Amino acid sequence: MNQPYGVVLLAGPSGSGKSYIARQTGLPVLCLDDFYKNGDDPSLPRRGDLVDWDSPLAWNAAAAVETIADLLRHGRAExxxxxIGEDRQVDTRLLDLAGSPFFVAEGIFAAEIVEECRRRDLLAGAYALRRSRSTTFLRRLARDLAEQRKEPKVLLRRGVTLLRAEPAVLGRQAALGARPARGREVIRSVAALTAGHGAGK
Known part of the structure; x- marks a missing residue:
């Protein structure tokens, strides 16, 4: 069985299609949004009386990196x-790489752990998914409404805020080491990565 070889981090604005592109690579996928802090965590950042869920401080980066390390060490992890609608962890599941030498870890905060994954020799690649802002806005709103993540007026207001912030979000992710790329480019790059690994064995 092949040993795990590295993680491909996939960042990008909310609604940009990270989950879809991650699945299209054909690799196992770790959803980094599952590492949000619970809603009663006193360390959550706030804007006035509301939790700022768009801040990296609302997310447990250390736990995400340790899980990535466990996956690369053992090939599986809880x-x-x-x-998201309940603002808390509700369960755990076993993620098994099934011998895959690579896997994708996707989420809006993926770029926040690029440097730490590189430092620990876990990183195989890092990308920030780019898509037109109008498409991202509509995809995000449709998804959040369908999943009943929050009240519709809250989702619409948040969607407009994120639409305006998107260039700055991508700029920060690029500065943290995630290369901006379209979905097709990410899929091609990951395919080349896995093909190159297979050719070298």
């Missing part, structure tokens, strides 16, 4: 299952 990972959290987070219910």
């Amino acid at each position: 990972v959290p299952v987070y219910a």
Whole structure:
């Protein structure tokens, strides 16, 4: 059985299609959004009376990196299952790489752990998914409404805020080491990575 070889981190704005592109690579996928902190965590950042869920401080980066390390060390790990509508972890599940030498870890905060994954020799690649802002806005709103993540007026207001912030979000992710790329480019790059690994064995 092949030993795990590295993680491909996939960042990008909310609604940009990270989960879809991650699945399209054909690799096992770790959802980094499942590492949000619970809603009663006193360390959560706030804007006035509301939790700022768009801040990296609302997310447990250390736990995400340790889970990635466990996956690369053992080929499997127990990972959290987070219910965004309830603002808490509701379960765990076993993620098994089934011998795959690579896997994708995707989420809006993926770029926050690029440097730490590189430092620990876990990183195989890092990308920030780019898509037109209008498409991202509509995809995000449709998804959040369908999943009943929050009240519709809250989702619409948040969607407009994220639409305006998107260039800055991508700029930060690129500065943290995630290369901006379209979905097709990410899929091609990951395919080349896995093909190159297979050719070298």
